[in-house]
Amino acid sequence: MSEAATRPSVNSGALLASLDPLLRAWLPRQRWFAGKGRPISVLEPVTVTELLPASSPSGLLHLLVRARGPVPPAQDTAVEGGHVAERATDCYQLLIGVRRTLPPHLAPALIGHVTEGPLAGFTVYEALHDPRLMALFLERLRMPGRHGVLRFERDPGADIPSGLAPRVLAAEQSNSSVVYGDTFILKLFRRVTPGVNPDLELPLRLARRGCARVPAPAAWFHADPAYGLGVVQPYLAGADDGWELALRMIGKGEDFTGEARAIGRATAEVHTELAAALPTVTLGRAQVEIIADGMAERLTAAAQAVPALRPYAPALLTAFEALADLGGEGQSWAAQRVHGDLHLGQCLRAPDGTWSLIDFEGEPARPLAERRLPQPVARDVAGMLRSFDYAAYSAELRAPEWAADCRAAYCVGYADVAGRDPRTDPVLLRAHETDKAVYEVLYEARHRPDWLPVPLAAVRRLARNGSADDDH
Numbered sequence: 001m002s003e004a005a006t007r008p009s010v011n012s013g014a015l016l017a018s019l020d021p022l023l024r025a026w027l028p029r030q031r032w033f034a035g036k037g038r039p040i041s042v043l044e045p046v047t048v049t050e051l052l053p054a055s056s057p058s059g060l061l062h063l064l065v066r067a068r069g070p071v072p073p074a075q076d077t078a079v080e081g082g083h084v085a086e087r088a089t090d091c092y093q094l095l096i097g098v099r100r101t102l103p104p105h106l107a108p109a110l111i112g113h114v115t116e117g118p119l120a121g122f123t124v125y126e127a128l129h130d131p132r133l134m135a136l137f138l139e140r141l142r143m144p145g146r147h148g149v150l151r152f153e154r155d156p157g158a159d160i161p162s163g164l165a166p167r168v169l170a171a172e173q174s175n176s177s178v179v180y181g182d183t184f185i186l187k188l189f190r191r192v193t194p195g196v197n198p199d200l201e202l203p204l205r206l207a208r209r210g211c212a213r214v215p216a217p218a219a220w221f222h223a224d225p226a227y228g229l230g231v232v233q234p235y236l237a238g239a240d241d242g243w244e245l246a247l248r249m250i251g252k253g254e255d256f257t258g259e260a261r262a263i264g265r266a267t268a269e270v271h272t273e274l275a276a277a278l279p280t281v282t283l284g285r286a287q288v289e290i291i292a293d294g295m296a297e298r299l300t301a302a303a304q305a306v307p308a309l310r311p312y313a314p315a316l317l318t319a320f321e322a323l324a325d326l327g328g329e330g331q332s333w334a335a336q337r338v339h340g341d342l343h344l345g346q347c348l349r350a351p352d353g354t355w356s357l358i359d360f361e362g363e364p365a366r367p368l369a370e371r372r373l374p375q376p377v378a379r380d381v382a383g384m385l386r387s388f389d390y391a392a393y394s395a396e397l398r399a400p401e402w403a404a405d406c407r408a409a410y411c412v413g414y415a416d417v418a419g420r421d422p423r424t425d426p427v428l429l430r431a432h433e434t435d436k437a438v439y440e441v442l443y444e445a446r447h448r449p450d451w452l453p454v455p456l457a458a459v460r461r462l463a464r465n466g467s468a469d470d471d472h
């Protein structure tokens with residue numbers, strides 16, 4: 001990337017106008033696009049940066065675009081701050097490759113052929129699939145400095161070699177990732193919000209404390225004014241993700257409680273380090289009530305969006321009322337920064353058996369400010385407890401003991417390190433587990449309707465006996 005390219009001269013309005021019809025067709029088909037399947041009513045540029053001009057064999061454009069769908073049907077409403085809101089305008093990050101003709105191996109990355117404007121006659125495509133472009137992008141990440149509105153930073157102690165071969169990761173959920181030579185992984189955030197991205201903030205803080213449970217950021221980049229856009233971390237080659245591993249071990253009839261206990265210990269270690277690195281607070285009566293009210297509001301909103309949840313709402317509400325009551329009686333809890341969306345898929349086991357935690361972004365649907373608030377550690381514990389239930393259900397386990405045993409082992413592992421078993425606070429835990437199950441109902445309704453029965457089964461149990469453990 002030449003010096004000239006550091007002064008992008010593209011006319012962003014004209015450029016996006018020429019890409020407009022192609023992006024309108026392509027964006028709603030992407031897994032990370034929030035308004036999936038619906039036509040886009042607004043599409044406008046936020047920033048356009050020419051990383052490589054289209055005149056080179058392949059050009060590379062970095063785009064932040066604002067997109068909004070039409071007034072959504074009830075199921076697609078967003079629950080933000082506990083309120084059902086029309087899906088606000090979202091800002092997305094795109095890396096677009098530009099070529100005269102697309103070689104066959106890049107055909108799956110095709111966005112379309114441009115017919116008008118500055119890129120008329122060119123073919124545009126998802127650059128993450130192009131090893132040549134992603135190799136150049138890593139070079140850019142290796143060099144701290146600015147490139148138009150983009151700001152690249154790097155941990156001075158990190159040694160990122162040049163020439164690492166890139167490959168895009170296929171299994172993505174909310175974001176996109178490229179692995180470099182099996183030693184580093186670049187995560188590109190897709191739906192971006194102005195402000196500090198906790199998926200960079202927390203791993204950086206943990207790394208500075210020497211916490212080895214989280215891959216330490218080696219390089220990262222932002223856009224002005226304050227969009228966190230991506231982070232490069234060491235890639236844990238050969239690691240198993242907890243979700244795949246649990247399903248595999250279930251399939252082979254192997255015991256998972258040892259792993260569950262180890263994940264509990266890893267969670268407690270990360271919590272201990274986060275509490276030491278960032279502010280903690282004690283939640284008094286007013287804050288506990290605010291938390292309980294937020295949960296109740298999210299329940300109301302989710303029940304409005306997902307009719308199958310409605311019959312259980314009154315019984316679920318009692319979990320949040322019990323929390324508010326305990327707050328009223330003067331019970332207080334410590335709150336600190338937490339992972340925010342912890343589940344088996346966020347736990348990686350290295351070949352030596354060590355567990356690490358990844359993806360500190362929090363629940364993607366929540367506003368950033370809310371995700372960065374101190375919260376009881378029960379939020380993460382509840383996420384993991386729900387995950388054991390998901391695994392048992394997905395494996396169609398007839399034996400409910402599997403999930404119950406793993407849930408118990410996880411809490412024991414947590415207590416090994418934290419000195420306190422999360423089950424010591426049953427009201428707090430039940431409220432958080434109920435809140436998580438409600439979130440999952442909405443998440444599945446929006447993203448994977450076939451999976452809706454999984455959290456709904458837990459909702460039924462929580463409504464019936466106040467516990468997500470099966471009562472058979």
Ligand SMILES: Nc1ncnc2c1ncn2[C@@H]1O[C@H](COP(=O)(O)OP(=O)(O)O)[C@@H](O)[C@H]1O
Nearest residue numbers: 172173174175176185215234235236241358359
């Ligand atoms: N440091 C890492 N080492 C190995 N694999 C990783 C690492 N970070 C992420 N992954 C893999 O990439 C996948 C997606 O990463 P994640 O941060 O969870 O992204 P998303 O926010 O899109 O869910 C993970 O499930 C994991 O398999």
Ligand SMILES: O=P(O)(O)O[C@H]1O[C@H](CO)[C@@H](O[C@H]2O[C@H](CO)[C@@H](O)[C@H](O)[C@H]2O)[C@H](O)[C@H]1O
Nearest residue numbers: 173174341343344345363364386387390440443
């Ligand atoms: O990994 P993400 O940050 O994208 O998290 C979202 O997607 C998860 C699904 O991949 C979802 O997790 C739910 O399904 C998991 C199994 O696929 C299960 O282990 C989790 O317990 C369950 O919550 C997560 O909720 C969502 O935010």
